[in-house]
Amino acid sequence: QKEVEQDPGPLSVPEGAIVSLNCTYSNSAFQYFMWYRQYSRKGPELLMYTYSSGNKEDGRFTAQVDKSSKYISLFIRDSQPSDSATYLCAMSAGTYKYIFGTGTRLKVLA
Amino acid sequence: DAGVIQSPRHEVTEMGQEVTLRCKPISGHDYLFWYRQTMMRGLELLIYFNNNVPIDDSGMPEDRFSAKMPNASFSTLKIQPSEPRDSAVYFCASTYPWLLRNTIYFGEGSWLTVV
Numbered sequence: 001q002k003e004v005e006q007d008p009g010p011l012s013v014p015e016g017a018i019v020s021l022n023c024t025y026s027n028s029a030f031q032y033f034m035w036y037r038q039y040s041r042k043g044p045e046l047l048m049y050t051y052s053s054g055n056k057e058d059g060r061f062t063a064q065v066d067k068s069s070k071y072i073s074l075f076i077r078d079s080q081p082s083d084s085a086t087y088l089c090a091m092s093a094g095t096y097k098y099i100f101g102t103g104t105r106l107k108v109l110a
Numbered sequence: 111d112a113g114v115i116q117s118p119r120h121e122v123t124e125m126g127q128e129v130t131l132r133c134k135p136i137s138g139h140d141y142l143f144w145y146r147q148t149m150m151r152g153l154e155l156l157i158y159f160n161n162n163v164p165i166d167d168s169g170m171p172e173d174r175f176s177a178k179m180p181n182a183s184f185s186t187l188k189i190q191p192s193e194p195r196d197s198a199v200y201f202c203a204s205t206y207p208w209l210l211r212n213t214i215y216f217g218e219g220s221w222l223t224v225v
Contacts, residue, residue: 006152043114043201043216044153088153096141096205096214097166102152 003027006089006101014109019076023089023101026070030091033065035074038086038103048074079108114217116202122223128190131220133202134183143203143214144177144187192224
């Protein structure tokens with residue numbers, strides 16, 4: 001079993017929809033949780049960062065961490081075609097040894 | 111800032127040949143990472159350096175892979191001999207400890223195809 005599991009998609013939604021992306025993990029030592037966005041043929045870029053449990057909001061993006069269930073989510077409100085990308089979750093126990101999910105491909109249709 | 115610079119962007123090579131990938135981190139960043147990305151396995155950390163010293167190379171798949179960082183502005187990842195299963199996108203990334211949100215900055219990747 002992988003340490004971090006993520007549905008690869010693809011996920012297609014109409015413009016304006018609310019998108020929910022999720023990851024599960026098995027290592028209870030993870031404390032730092034991140035979401036990266038990767039456009040086609042580009043490197044990943046940090047989108048959201050959360051320490052420990054709870055919610056964090058940044059514009060149209062909300063990150064949630066539920067450590068008791070070992071489950072993290074990224075919500076995108078009012079999705080736009082420019083949000084079409086691959087979204088990768090990443091986690092760390094406090095070092096720079098980040099463990100990434102395989103990524104979920106999202107396509108927002110105009 | 112120019113960002114993390116990787117070369118070559120694309121490489122096609124024959125099985126058995128040596129491949130060298132190069133990276134220039136962002137100036138002032140003292141952590142450097144090499145990742146490999148494939149459809150099946152996602153993004154995997156191969157090795158990372160701090161102040162030019164390898165800290166964790168447990169992700170290096172086998173002895174055919176080696177990485178060096180001779181100075182703060184240059185690193186190489188070498189595969190010798192290369193095999194078709196090494197075909198992947200190789201990313202270099204960098205950061206420094208006091209960056210907010212533990213941000214690491216990725217380059218645009220080196221797309222390697224071994225035939």
